[in-house]
Amino acid sequence: MAQPSASSSASERRQSVRTGVVWDGVRRVLDGAGPEAPQARIVDIGGGTGGFAVSLAELGHAVQVIDPSPDALAALDRRARERGVADRVSGQQGDLADLSVLVDQADLVLCHGVLEMVDDPAASLAAIAGVLRPGGHLSLLVAQRHAAVVARAMAGHFQAARELLDGDGASGATGRGGHRFTHDELCALLGAAGLRPGTVEAVRVFADLVPGSLLDLEPGATAALVELERAVATRPEYLPLAAQLHVIATR
Ligand SMILES: C[S@@+](CC[C@H](N)C(=O)[O-])C[C@H]1O[C@@H](n2cnc3c(N)ncnc32)[C@H](O)[C@@H]1O
Numbered sequence: 317m318a319q320p321s322a323s324s325s326a327s328e329r330r331q332s333v334r335t336g337v338v339w340d341g342v343r344r345v346l347d348g349a350g351p352e353a354p355q356a357r358i359v360d361i362g363g364g365t366g367g368f369a370v371s372l373a374e375l376g377h378a379v380q381v382i383d384p385s386p387d388a389l390a391a392l393d394r395r396a397r398e399r400g401v402a403d404r405v406s407g408q409q410g411d412l413a414d415l416s417v418l419v420d421q422a423d424l425v426l427c428h429g430v431l432e433m434v435d436d437p438a439a440s441l442a443a444i445a446g447v448l449r450p451g452g453h454l455s456l457l458v459a460q461r462h463a464a465v466v467a468r469a470m471a472g473h474f475q476a477a478r479e480l481l482d483g484d485g486a487s488g489a490t491g492r493g494g495h496r497f498t499h500d501e502l503c504a505l506l507g508a509a510g511l512r513p514g515t516v517e518a519v520r521v522f523a524d525l526v527p528g529s530l531l532d533l534e535p536g537a538t539a540a541l542v543e544l545e546r547a548v549a550t551r552p553e554y555l556p557l558a559a560q561l562h563v564i565a566t567r
Contacts, residue, residue, distance in 0.1 A: 329531050329538040331367070333523045336542045337549045338428065338457055338562045341517065342368070345424060345453045345564055346375065356423040359447065361412050362430030366392035366405065369426075373401035382410040382418055412440045419447040428457040429560075432494035441509035448567040454511055456563050457519065461496035462556040467524075499555050502563060511565035517549040518558035 346356060356377045360369045363381035365388050373379050373396065381392055389407040396405040410418045412427075412434055425444050434440045444454055461480060468477035480496055497505075499516050506513045522544060531538045548554040555561065 326528065326532050330523075330528060333526075333531070333538060333541050333545060334520055335367070337517055337519050337545055338455070339368075339371075340546065341562055341564050342372070342424075342426070342455050345455070346372075346377070349423070357421065358424045358426065359415075359419050359422040360426040360428075361415065361444070362427065362433075363392065364388045364429075366395050366407075368428065369405055370395050370399050370401060373404040374399060377404065379405050380419065380422075381405065381407045382412075382415070383407070384409060384411050412443060415443045415447050421449050422447050422452060423449060424453050424455065426455045428455070429459075431456065431458050432496065434495075437495055437497075438505055438508055441505055441511065445509045445511050445567055448511075450567055452567050454506075454565045454567070456502070456506070456565060458497045458502060458561055459494075460518075460555070460558050460561045461498050461501075463559050464496045467559075497561065499552075499561060502561055506563070506565045511567055514564045514566070515550055516555065516561050516563045518551070518554040519545070519549065519562045520559035521545060521548050521554050521557050524559050 349356060354376055358369075358372055358377050358379045360366075360372075360379055360381045362383055363369045363379075364383055364385070366381060369379040369381045369392065381389070383389055383392075386409060389409060392405065392407045393402070396402045396407075408418060412430060425448060427440075427444060431437050431440060441454075448454065465477045465480045468474075468480065502516060503513050522541060526541060531541065549562075
């Protein structure tokens with residue numbers, strides 16, 4: 317995934333702020349596998365239009381994207397062809413619940429922004445653990461509950477904020493937008509699925525609060541904000557402020 321530069325478009329700059337910390341974590345896993353394991357078998361469940369999948373294929377990895385949306389898969393196909401990696405990216409229509417049928421074995425599974433939408437997050441994580449090879453990794457990105465409560469309240473949606481406030485401790489609190497998780501809920505869910513969580517990182521602590529115009533007009537602002545997001549990602553006091561939590565878990 318490209319670093320922001322003066323020639324990046326506004327949407328590329330915003331994307332780099334939102335995904336910088338997550339991309340760093342995924343790169344650490346792949347780089348840690350060493351040069352003797354150059355091509356990883358990666359599954360991107362709910363990979364959508366392939367923002368991550370295509371960049372991973374550009375690094376030489378084989379990526380299987382599974383998503384229920386035919387429109388997203390068509391956009392993925394276009395993006396992979398435009399970037400010259402169609403031979404390393406396969407799109408498949410399917411659901412997280414069908415993972416064991418669709419996937420043989422994976423070195424790395426990406427599940428970014430999907431656990432919020434499933435009926436049973438615990439069963440979904442068990443399904444992911446079932447297709448990971450021993451020692452394989454899950455990159456999990458989920459919406460964080462406390463920031464979601466604050467965002468709803470600030471938008472005047474007080475009832476929605478109240479609905480999200482109390483989790484049930486098992487599947488995260490469920491509001492209109494789906495499940496929202498705390499750090500402790502996330503770690504408990506991963507543990508129950510037989511996955512060992514690494515450090516949970518704070519993602520998008522500031523990104524959604526900074527006006528887009530500031531990034532568009534101020535030279536160097538995007539790169540400085542990416543660095544600030546990186547600087548707070550592993551500080552526990554920023555976890556409750558983060559729009560999302562990212563964790564690499566190991567089977
Ligand atoms: C918020 S988007 C995230 C897309 C991508 N992972 C990303 O981070 O940019 C959620 C994606 O999950 C997919 N999705 C929703 N329910 C799903 C399910 N039960 N199993 C697999 N994918 C699902 C949607 O079609 C959509 O592409």
